Amino acid sequence: MTHLSEEMIAYARQLVSLYPEPRSALIPICHLAQEQDGWLRPEAIEEIAAVVGVSPAEVFGTASFYDLLHTEPAGRYVVSICTNIACMLAGAYDLLDHAEKNLGIKAGGTTPDGLFTLEDAECIAGCDNAPCLQVNGRYFGKLTRAEFDKLVEDLRAGELAEQVPPHGTLCRVRRSVGLTARDGGGDARLGTSDEPERPSSTSGGGTAGGVAGSERGGATGGGTAGTSQPARRRRRGKK
Amino acid sequence: MALTGAPRIVTSRIGYEDSYTLERFLATGGYDGLRKALSMSPEEVSAEVNTASLLGRGGAGFPAGRKWSMLRAAPTTYLVVNGDESEPATFKDHLLLERDPHQLIEGVMIAAYAIGAAQVFIFIRGEMALGIERVTQALNEAYEYGAVGRNVLGSSFSVDVVVHPGAGAYICGEETALLESLEGKRGFPRIKPPYFPAAIGLYGEPTVVNNVETMSNLPWIVLNGGAAFAALGSGSSTGTRLFALSGRVNNPGVFELEMAKTTFKDLIFDKSLGNGIIDGKALKAFIPGGVSAPWFSPDQVDMHLDQDEVGKAGSMLGSGSVVVMDETTCALRAAWRITKFFWRESCGQCTPCREGSGWLEKTLWRIENGEGREEELDMLMDVCDNLAPGLTWPPQQTTICVLGPSIPSSIASAIRMFRDELLVHVKEGRCPFA
Incomplete structure (x- = not known):
């Protein structure tokens, strides 16, 4: 019995087979683990290490470098308010102050119910809609205080489930073609495999890799950390 | 197109609600550029890009054709697309990723054909969830359509394309850090030389790293000719x-x-x-x-x-x-926020950048809050000069990559252009814009 679901492990192996070196799949598979758990649990790190063929310490060492890979629990909704230059010129720090009051936490913290983590974020490339923010990587822009309150209310009520999957779900589209499992003796690199890369038109999408299936679009896993422990982030506290 | 009569080259479709779909793409000339490229020799395609003298759109502005021609001859060559757009206030590539992913894939396939790439990796910034979803979806469609994969559009050319999500680190926009990240490691820029991944890149193999917008120009260039592009x-x-x-x-x-x-x-x-x-x-x-x-x-x-x-x-x-x-903007606060960004994003390998950014940020914050001293402006300039001697642009290198030597830009600009305004902070003990 693995911690990561069988489907996740199978897809992780498919990702490994896409790259000339297995370790290249490390970060994509970390995203998958976060899709299931909302953060990178130690058990997941162990299994990622096994799939990729490195030590758990190496997975942790890589993951801890990156802002989007959470080695401690994060809220179900990670609200990242950009305060960089363009958003700052549009009042982002006022918005962040307001968000701290609304959620009752400081930037870098997580609400006691585990629902929200608030971040003082760097530029997220939404500058034409400043001040902007992301919730779990999904954009919201030109926000007034009232609109922020409404956003929080809607998230709490689950009304934005379609638009904002639980934290950790990066990509709701699975690669459904061009997959060949290394275990099956093939290789994703064309020219080195005897197996056809694309499924024939009669076999339908998602068959080459076995697991993918583009119909599998919805988010899986709870994704919520359910903890009051604030996520310790690399230099993400508010000044 | 405003102001001049030039055509829209990379944004011709974004006015359509369904600009990201294969249907819209095919209805508006999509994959015609790739089809034409495959009817030419790879050398002819490269020649058109050279004639266009297309400059890289990522930041350094290096000619794309020349990058290709610098590739070391080897059995395996990789093409990596830099979609790690994270320079603050830059938000153009995410538009292309979200609104016209097939155009990017077409451009990528043209480039892969021209350089004979064994495999292509499209590295997309991890914060761009919608962009990653759209490009992944488009790639699935492109495989089904036959524009990617084995025997592309019925030709003898085959190449596999992989969408690779980043995980949140500005430094991965630096091409050697991007390659490290793509190899599953921390995003540490590599020591130079070699200066170009064209010699030693991904997995030590010759690699071309091109920006999303650069790639998105290629279908038009192939269809209309490099000369038409260069005429603009x-x-x-x-x-x-x-x-x-x-x-x-x-x-x-x-x-x-x-x-x-x-x-x-x-x-x-x-x-x-x-x-x-x-x-x-x-x-x-x-x-x-x-x-x-x-x-x-x-x-x-x-x-x-x-x-x-x-x-x-x-x-x-x-x-x-x-x-x-x-006139309502505090120049000091602007410089402080930009410096804070570099401090957060410094990878930590080189002392001038790791330490310099933090101390610069702290000093700027103190002055902004009215706790600074006049001589600290000179000290700031001195620290900046340690990071980028002479404070010229492009900067002198003191670190592995250009992040560190870029830190002084905003600080030196604020001090040189608005010294009196900064001094008001010191004299009045507060920010005059607060």
Whole structure:
């Protein structure tokens, strides 16, 4: 019995087979683990290490470098308010102050119910809609205080489930073609495999890799950390 | 297209609601460029790109064709697309990723054919969830359509393309850090030389790293010819380019403009573009090409959006992002926020960058809050000079990558252009804009 679901492990192996070196799949598979758990649990790190063929310490060492890979629990909704230059010129720090009051936490913290983590974020490339923010990587822009309150209310009520999957779900589209499992003796690199890369038109999408299936679009896993422990982030506290 | 009669090259579809779908793409000439490229020899395709003299749109502005020609001869060559757009105030590539992913894939396939790539990796910034979803979806469709994979569009050319999500680190926009990240490691820039991944890149193999916008230009160039592209713009700044305008303007956004024909004044004030400054305030300063670039003053507003012209004036067109500050903007606070960004994003390998950024940020924050001393302005300049000796642009290198030496740009600009205003903070013990 693995911690990561069988489907996740199978897809992780498919990702490994896409790259000339297995370790290249490390970060994509970390995203998958976060899709299931909302953060990178130690058990997941162990299994990622096994799939990729490195030590758990190496997975942790890589993951801890990156802002989007959470080695401690994060809220179900990670609200990242950009305060960089363009958003700052549009009042982002006022918005962040307001968000701290609304959620009752400081930037870098997580609400006691585990629902929200608030971040003082760097530029997220939404500058034409400043001040902007992301919730779990999904954009919201030109926000007034009232609109922020409404956003929080809607998230709490689950009304934005379609638009904002639980934290950790990066990509709701699975690669459904061009997959060949290394275990099956093939290789994703064309020219080195005897197996056809694309499924024939009669076999339908998602068959080459076995697991993918583009119909599998919805988010899986709870994704919520359910903890009051604030996520310790690399230099993400508010000044 | 505003102001000149130049065609829209990379944004021709984004007006359509369904611009990202295969149906819309095919209905508007999609994959015709790839089809034409496959009817040519790889050398002929490269020649067209050289004729176009397409400059890289990522920030450094290096000619794409020359990058390709520098590839070391080897059995395995990789193409990596840099979609890690994270230079603050740059928001053009995410538009192309979200609104026209098939155009990117077509461009990628043309480039892969031209350089004979064994495999292609499209590295997309991890924060761009929608962009990653759209490109992944488009790639699935492109495989089904036959534009990617084995025997592309019925030809003998085969190549596999992989969408690779980043995980949140500005430094991964630096191409050697990106390659490290793509190899599943921390995003530490590699020591130079070798200066170009064309010699030693991904897994030690020769690799071309090109920007998303650069790739998105290729279908048009192949279809219309390099000469038609080179006929647009002026001098070495050919074609059109996406400019991302933000800050204190009425109409921030991404605009595709003919290179070297439009001025910063047009971009900021023209009704069809920036439409002037909010509340009719006065222009105070502007950043011409991302926060790494030294600032310009209002008397430089007639300068053209021209790589050479901006370079000669001591800054850069960089990532094509223009940030407007008006009379209500505190220059010190702007410099502080930019420095804070570099401090957060320093990878920590090199002492001048890791330590310098933190101490600069702390000092700026103190002065901003009225706790600074006059001599600290000179100290700031001295620290900046340690990071980038001479404070010229492009900067002298003191670190593995250019992040560290970019830190002084905003600080030196603020001190040189607004010294008196900074001193008010010291004398009055508070920020006059607060």
